[in-house]
Amino acid sequence: MAAAAVFAVAFTLSCTQLPRFGTADHPYGTRAVQAAVQHRTANVISAVNFDQRALDTLGEESILFGAVLGSVALLRRARDEDRARPQPGRVLPSTLLLGAGLLPVTVLVGAYVVAHGQLSPGGGFQGGVVLATGLHLAYVAADYRVLRRVRPLAVFSALDAIGAGAFTALGLAGLIAGGAYLQNVLPLGTFNQLSSAGLVPLVNAAVGIEVASGVIVLLAQFLDQAVEITGPEDDPR
Secondary structure (H helix, E strand, O other): OHHHHHHHHHHHHHHHOOOOOOOOOOHHHHHHHHHHHHOOOOOHHHHHHHHHOHHHHHHHHHHHHHHHHHHHHHOOOOOOOEEOOOOOOOOOHHHHHHHHHHHHHHHHHHHHHHHOOOOOOOOHHHHHHHHHHHHOHHHHHOOHHHHHHHOOHHHHHHHHHHHHHHHHHHOHHHHHOOOOOOOOOOOOOOOOOOOOOOOHHHHHHHHHHHHHHHHHHHHHHHHHHHHHEEOHHHOOO
8 A cells, every 4th residue: 555655646746747738849759859860760669669768668579478478388289189180271262362462462561661660650560460460361361271381380489589589689789888788889870771770670670570470479379279279079079
């Protein structure tokens, strides 16, 4: 109760110092834009996520990694469950043609969104979801067996861990340079160029890899439950 009371007082005092609603000049927004321009990051949102408060973003990415890890542990095959061979699906030719055409385009768009996160709207989180969605067009356009061939689960599970670990490891660059953890200490490059923003593109790419791989692994667990794993009540004997 004492901690709740202290938090309530601190929260109330903090709210009294906030700018008024509808103001044209927001102090946080002004400082965020100035910091983004100073670090030559054209997309201010990416500057906030992967530079100005990168440590908070590391926590958010860790939540996704933990959610995927928990789902894998909870949805793994139990001792009384078996795997059934997926049955071939029946897909309309128009659906097959549309899905086959959209799959490479969607993956390309997802890669573009990740790669240009420091320049334009988007980034690792959004682009990672687009990449995962594009890959699952193989399931919509064909069937589960095709998805399994284009989705090596062991590879994406490893990439999920590599992406999360890379974000954590990139933070050491600041410490090595004598600064703070996740401090943007790399060369900033030229404003509005692909190689600009210093550490931001690398952290953004790590997030894109982790989000795309994590979503793919997460959906794989639910699809396995729906398509492959059968319990005793499903035994035809």
